[in-house]
Amino acid sequence: QKEVEQNSGPLSVPEGAIASLNCTYSDRVSQSFFWYRQYSGKSPELIMSIYSNGDKEDGRFTAQLNKASQYVSLLIRDSQPSDSATYLCAALMNTGFQKLVFGTGTRLLVSP
Amino acid sequence: SQTIHQWPATLVQPVGSPLSLECTVEGTSNPNLYWYRQAAGRGLQLLFYSIGIDQISSEVPQNLSASRPQDRQFILSSKKLLLSDSGFYLCAWSFRPYRGLRNTEAFFGQGTRLTVV
Numbered sequence: 001q002k003e004v005e006q007n008s009g010p011l012s013v014p015e016g017a018i019a020s021l022n023c024t025y026s027d028r029v030s031q032s033f034f035w036y037r038q039y040s041g042k043s044p045e046l047i048m049s050i051y052s053n054g055d056k057e058d059g060r061f062t063a064q065l066n067k068a069s070q071y072v073s074l075l076i077r078d079s080q081p082s083d084s085a086t087y088l089c090a091a092l093m094n095t096g097f098q099k100l101v102f103g104t105g106t107r108l109l110v111s112p
Numbered sequence: 113s114q115t116i117h118q119w120p121a122t123l124v125q126p127v128g129s130p131l132s133l134e135c136t137v138e139g140t141s142n143p144n145l146y147w148y149r150q151a152a153g154r155g156l157q158l159l160f161y162s163i164g165i166d167q168i169s170s171e172v173p174q175n176l177s178a179s180r181p182q183d184r185q186f187i188l189s190s191k192k193l194l195l196s197d198s199g200f201y202l203c204a205w206s207f208r209p210y211r212g213l214r215n216t217e218a219f220f221g222q223g224t225r226l227t228v229v
Contacts (some may be wrong), residue, residue, distance in 0.1 A: 034218070049216075088156065
């Protein structure tokens, strides 16, 4: 099992809908998780970080961490066409160093 | 505030030629530094990470190397490029963790798109 796994998609949602992106992780990662957004041809930009079990909200974005089930999710409310991008889930490894690993990303398409 | 600079933005190199990509961080000290590679349509592959000068861990031995000659400078090199080295190379930094600091997010440079021909 890879450290961090994501469905590659694409996930297609209509404008205004809720987009739900999921990520599962292995026992080899720590409890620090991050969601990045990457537009085509650009570098990833940080959307949110989450360290504790439960939900964390920031504007239209909500990150959810479920340690018992080992998954992290990102909800995007009122999806906009400008949200169309690849969303990368990342986590720190349990190595004692700050080794940051990424999932392969889920492509989100928001149609007008 | 902190900024990260990465250059060049694009690069076309022939097979067998050398490579040097540079990354510098401003506005912070003792950052953790990373080099990632992203092949077309793929995820980010961690190549090297560094917690300090001359403290570099390699994830992908291949024909690439990294150096950190100064605290905020990270260089990715190759003596002879292969076609398979083509990709989007990304440098990133994060804060060095210390007591009370939990934020360990990584921030990326603009990337270098390398095409080996």
